[in-house]
Amino acid sequence: MGRPTLAVWKFASCDGCQLTLLDCEDELLALTGEIEIAHFLEASSAAGDGPYDVSLVEGSITTPADLDRIRHVRAVSRKLVTIGACATAGGIQALRDFADVEEFASVVYARPEYVATLARSTPIAAHVPVDFELRGCPIDRRQLLEVLAAHLADRTPDVPSHSVCFECKIRGNVCVMVARGTPCLGPITQAGCGAICPAYARGCYGCFGPSPAWGGGRPNTRGLLPWLDMTEGEAHRVLSTFNVTAFREGAPAEGRGDDAPQ
Amino acid sequence: MTHRNERTLTVGALARVEGEGALYVRVRGPDVEEVRLDIYEPPRFFEAFLRGRAHTEPPDITARICGICPVAYQMSACQAVEAACGVTVDGALGELRRLLYCGEWIESHALHIYLLHAPDFLGYPGAVELARDHRAAVERGLRLKKAGNALMEFLGGRAIHPVNVRVGGFYRTPAPAELAPLAETLREARADALATVEWAAGFEFPDFDHGHEFLALSADRYPLERGVVRGGTGRVFPAAEFERHVVEEQVPHSTALHARFTDGGRYLTGPLARYSLNRDRLSPLALEAADRAGLGAECRNPFRSILVRAVEVVYAADEALRLIAGYEPPARPAVPVPPREGTGHGVTEAPRGLLYHRYDLGPDGLIRAARIVPPTSQNQAAIEDDLRRFVAARLHLDDEALTRRCEQAIRNYDPCISCSTHFLDLTVERS
Numbered sequence: 001m002g003r004p005t006l007a008v009w010k011f012a013s014c015d016g017c018q019l020t021l022l023d024c025e026d027e028l029l030a031l032t033g034e035i036e037i038a039h040f041l042e043a044s045s046a047a048g049d050g051p052y053d054v055s056l057v058e059g060s061i062t063t064p065a066d067l068d069r070i071r072h073v074r075a076v077s078r079k080l081v082t083i084g085a086c087a088t089a090g091g092i093q094a095l096r097d098f099a100d101v102e103e104f105a106s107v108v109y110a111r112p113e114y115v116a117t118l119a120r121s122t123p124i125a126a127h128v129p130v131d132f133e134l135r136g137c138p139i140d141r142r143q144l145l146e147v148l149a150a151h152l153a154d155r156t157p158d159v160p161s162h163s164v165c166f167e168c169k170i171r172g173n174v175c176v177m178v179a180r181g182t183p184c185l186g187p188i189t190q191a192g193c194g195a196i197c198p199a200y201a202r203g204c205y206g207c208f209g210p211s212p213a214w215g216g217g218r219p220n221t222r223g224l225l226p227w228l229d230m231t232e233g234e235a236h237r238v239l240s241t242f243n244v245t246a247f248r249e250g251a252p253a254e255g256r257g258d259d260a261p262q
Numbered sequence: 263m264t265h266r267n268e269r270t271l272t273v274g275a276l277a278r279v280e281g282e283g284a285l286y287v288r289v290r291g292p293d294v295e296e297v298r299l300d301i302y303e304p305p306r307f308f309e310a311f312l313r314g315r316a317h318t319e320p321p322d323i324t325a326r327i328c329g330i331c332p333v334a335y336q337m338s339a340c341q342a343v344e345a346a347c348g349v350t351v352d353g354a355l356g357e358l359r360r361l362l363y364c365g366e367w368i369e370s371h372a373l374h375i376y377l378l379h380a381p382d383f384l385g386y387p388g389a390v391e392l393a394r395d396h397r398a399a400v401e402r403g404l405r406l407k408k409a410g411n412a413l414m415e416f417l418g419g420r421a422i423h424p425v426n427v428r429v430g431g432f433y434r435t436p437a438p439a440e441l442a443p444l445a446e447t448l449r450e451a452r453a454d455a456l457a458t459v460e461w462a463a464g465f466e467f468p469d470f471d472h473g474h475e476f477l478a479l480s481a482d483r484y485p486l487e488r489g490v491v492r493g494g495t496g497r498v499f500p501a502a503e504f505e506r507h508v509v510e511e512q513v514p515h516s517t518a519l520h521a522r523f524t525d526g527g528r529y530l531t532g533p534l535a536r537y538s539l540n541r542d543r544l545s546p547l548a549l550e551a552a553d554r555a556g557l558g559a560e561c562r563n564p565f566r567s568i569l570v571r572a573v574e575v576v577y578a579a580d581e582a583l584r585l586i587a588g589y590e591p592p593a594r595p596a597v598p599v600p601p602r603e604g605t606g607h608g609v610t611e612a613p614r615g616l617l618y619h620r621y622d623l624g625p626d627g628l629i630r631a632a633r634i635v636p637p638t639s640q641n642q643a644a645i646e647d648d649l650r651r652f653v654a655a656r657l658h659l660d661d662e663a664l665t666r667r668c669e670q671a672i673r674n675y676d677p678c679i680s681c682s683t684h685f686l687d688l689t690v691e692r693s
Contacts, residue, residue: 012304016329016422022377023421025408029400032390043377044388045669062304092326093306104310109519110512115305138329138422196419200426201595202433205322207423237315242326 004152007039007052009073011059011066012093012121016138017084018042018058024141031145034152050076054151060086060121062093067118067127074128081147082124085137089209089246092137094121097245123245132157137207137242140192160191163211164204167195176203183228185238188247209243283677285668287653294657297650299642299672312632317343317601317623318429324619324634325423328678330373333366333418334612335634336427337487338619343429345501346606346623349599354592355431356487357585362417362424363486363610364582368451369410369421370613371571371578374676375458376403379568382670383465399461402454406575409451413582416444431596441586448586452579456551459572463555467565468667470652474528474644476535476560477616484543484577485536485611492539493529501607504618510635521640530644531615531637532675533570534561545584548577564648564674571613571676601627612637614676638677645675 008018022043024031035054039047055077061070074080082088090097096104097120105112124130134147134157143159150157160166164186168175176182176198184203186195190211197204225235239247283303288296308327312320320339325332337359344351351359376399377389386392393400411421417436418424426433479489480498491507492498499507510519522528529535537552538560544552552573561570603625609618615637622631652671656664 012306014326014329014332016326016332019329019373019422022373023407023411025404025411028404029390029393029397032393037390040388044381044390046387046391062306066304091306092308092311092323093304095311096307099311101307104307105305107310107313108305108307111514117305137326138420193420197425197433200419200434202425202428205425234316237319241323 003034003036004053005038005048005050006035006148007050007055007073007077008037008042009039009055009057009059009069010042011057011070011087011124012062013059013084013086013091015042015058017087017136018056020083020139020141020144021056024145027145031148035148052077054079054081054148057082057087057124058084060090060093060123061127062118062121063116064118065116070124070127079131079151080124080128081132081134082130083134083136083139083144085135085207085209085242086121087124088133088135089243090121090123092242092244094245095240096121098240098248134159135190135208136192140194143192161212162191163187164189164191164193164195164198164208167191167193168198171195171199173198176201177227181229183230183234183238188224205238205241206247207242209246285649285672287649287668289653289657292657294650294654297646297653299646299649301638301642309632309634312621312629315629317347317599317621317627317629320619320621320629320632321427321429322423322425325427327634327636329422330370330678331366331612331614332423333363333414333427334610334617335619336424337363337610338608338612338617338634339621340427340429340608341488341501341610342606342608342619342621343623344599344606345608346604346621347599347602348604349430349597351431351597354590355435355595355597357589358417358432358435358592359427360487361582361585361589362414362427364578364585365410365413365417367410367486367578367613368455368575368582369407369414371575372403372407372410372458374613375462375568375571375575376400376407378676379673380462380465382673383462383568402457406451406454406458409447409454409579412447413444416440428596430599431592431594433595435592435595438589438591441589445583445586448579448583452547452576452583455572455575455579456547459551459555459569459576462569462572465568467563470563470565470648470671472530472534472562472564472644472648474530474647475523476538477529477531477640478535478539479609479611479616480539482543484540484545484548484581486581487610489609489611491609491616494535494539501609501618504607504609504635505620505633508618508635508640510639519635519639520643521635522643528643528647529640531640533567533574533614534564535615536611537561537570537573544573544577545580547580548573551576564671567674567676574613612678614638614678615641636678638675641675641677645672645677 101119147157177184182203185206186204189206190208192208284300286298321336324335324339414421419426476494479485480492481489605622618635620633
C-alpha cells in the first residue's frame with residue numbers, strides 16, 4: 001500500500017487556512033514522507049485526478065460554478081475535512097446573507113452583471129456531507145497537524161469544544177473582562193487558538209465561532225450584554241464578522257444552501 | 263503533425279499563485295490577437311460590508327482579504343483611518359509597525375521564492391518534489407519562512423491574521439528583553455537570505471524587459487510602511503492624491519478591476535519598482551548582495567524579480583535587526599484615535615506592491631465608504647501586456663512549452679488573486 005493521498009481545495013477565502021499547512025515548516029517535509037500531497041495547487045502544479053484519501057477544503061460556496069465543484073470534490077474524496085471559518089460557517093463574505101447582494105455588487109463593480117455570484121455565502125456542509133469540521137479564522141497549525149495525525153492513526157481528532165476561557169486559564173492570562181472591563185467573546189467562543197487575544201491584552205473577537213458547549217444552540221449573547229458593557233450596535237458588529245452566520249441571532253437556518261429545495 | 267485551422271488548448275490550473283484565475287491566448291498566424299488574464303476568484307465584497315463598521319474595525323476585517331499578506335492590509339487600513347482622524351503614529355510605535363512588516367516581507371517572499379517560483383527555474387512541479395533533489399535549499403527556505411512567521415507571531419500574536427494590531431498602534435508592546443531570542447533567529451535568517459541571493463543568482467533568466475512605468479513608495483528609508491508615491495517619470499504624490507492619478511476599470515473577463523494612470527498609461531508596482539526607484543536606500547549589506555547578484559541600477563526583467571525578492575529578504579532581516587537593536591519601549595501601546603468626520607488615505611508596500619486604502623468616516627465614527635486597491639489589480643494590465651509580447655516572441659514553441667513559459671511569466675509577478683478579488687487555466691487558441 002502507498003502513502004495515503006491528500007488533496008487541498010480552495011473556494012471563496014483568503015488562502016490563509018491552506019497556507020497553515022505550508023506554515024508547518026518543521027513538519028512539512030516529514031509530513032510529506034507520511035502523506036502524499038496529490039493535489040494542492042497553491043504548492044504544486046502536479047495534480048492527479050484522485051480519488052483522494054483526505055480532502056481539506058477551504059472557503060465557502062458563493063458562485064454557481066462552485067456548487068458543481070464542491071460536489072466533484074466530495075465524489076473524489078474518501079474523507080472530507082473543512083478547514084476554517086469560511087468553509088465551516090460561510091466566512092466574513094456571509095455578511096451578504098443579511099444584505100442585498102446586488103446592492104453589494106453595485107458598490108464594488110461598475111458592471112455588476114459581469115460578476116456571477118450567489119445571494120448567500122454558505123458553508124460546505126450545506127451542500128455535501130462533511131466528515132470533520134476544523135474551525136478558526138485562521139485554523140490553528142497544531143490542530144491541523146492533530147487532524148492529519150488522527151487520520152493516519154485512524155482515530156478521532158482530539159479537538160476540544162470547550163470555550164476560550166478554559167485556554168485562558170491554562171495559559172495563565174488575567175481575565176481581560178473581569179480585570180479591565182474589556183469586552184471579550186471568550187466565554188461563548190470555541191477554544192483552539194490558545195487564547196491569543198487575551199494574552200495580547202485584548203478581548204477575544206470570536207475567530208473560532210460559537211462553542212458547542214452551549215448545547216448546540218446559539219449562545220445567549222443578549223444575556224451576556226450587561227457584562228460586556230457594550231451598546232447593542234457594538235455587540236451586533238462584534239458578532240457579525242468571520243463567523244457571522246454561526247453567531248448572529250436571526251441568522252438564516254443552517255444547512256440551507258442556495259441549492260436547497262425551497 | 264496534423265494541420266488545423268483553429269485549435270483551442272486548455273491546460274489545467276496554473277499552480278503556485280495565490281488565488282484563482284485563467285490565461286487565455288488567441289493566436290492567428292504570426293499575430294497574438296488577444297491575451298487575457300482572467301481572474302475568476304469569487305468576489306467577497308469587502309468594500310461593501312465595511313460600510314457601517316466602526317473606525318476601529320478595518321485592521322481586523324481587511325486582514326481577512328489575504329492570508330499571505332494580512333499585515334499589509336492592517337498597515338494601510340490603520341494609516342488611512344488615522345489620517346481621517348488627524349492622528350499620526352510615529353516614534354517607537356511607528357518603528358514597531360515597520361518591524362512587524364519586516365516579518366511579513368520575510369515570510370511572504372520566502373514562500374514565493376522557495377515554494378512558488380524557484381521550482382520553475384529548476385524544472386520541478388513544486389517544492390516537495392524540489393526537496394527530493396535539493397533538500398538543503400528547501401530546508402533553508404522553510405527556515406527563512408519560519409523566521410518571518412516567528413516575528414509575526416511574536417509581535418502580531420499569530421502569523422496569519424495577527425491580532426495585536428490596532429488603529430493607533432498595538433494592544434500590547436514588548437519589553438526589550440523579550441526581543442533577544444528573536445534577534446538570534448533573525449541573524450540566522452539574514453545569513454539564509456544572503457545564501458538565497460547567491461542561490462537564485464545561479465538560475466537562468468530569459469531575456470525579457472519590462473517597458474512600463476514603475477510605481478512605488480519613496481521615503482528616507484527603503485519603502486515599507488510609509489512614504490509618498492513615486493513614479494519612474496518624475497511623478498510624485500501623497501497617498502491622499504492616489505485617486506487623482508490612478509483609475510480602476512472593470513473588464514468583462516475579470517472580477518479584479520484593472521488600474522491605470524488617469525493619463526492612460528499602464529504601470530508596474532512591486533519588487534522591480536521598489537528596487538529600481540529606491541536602490542540607494544537599501545542597507546549596505548543588501549546593496550552588496552544586489553551587486554554580487556548582478557542587479558544593476560534598475561531591474562526591468564520580471565524573471566529577475568525572484569532575485570530582487572531575495573535581496574529584499576536580506577534587507578528585511580537586516581532592518582528588523584536594526585529596529586530591534588534601537589528599540590525603546592513606547593510610553594503606551596497605542597495613541598488614542600478619537601473618530602471624526604472625514605476622509606483618510608493609506609498607502610504601504612505589500613510584498614507584491616502598493617496597497618491603497620481610503621475610508622470616509624461619518625460624524626458617528628462609522629465608515630460611510632471604503633476603497634481598497636490591491637497590487638495585483640494594479641499590475642494586471644501590465645502583466646497582460648508583458649504576456650502579449652512574451653508570447654509573440656515565442657510562437658515557435660509548441661503549446662505545452664509555451665504554456666509552461668507563460669505560467670512562469672505570470673508567477674514573476676507573484677499575483678495575489680485572493681487579494682484582487684486562484685488557479686490558472688490556460689487556453690491557447692491558434693488559427
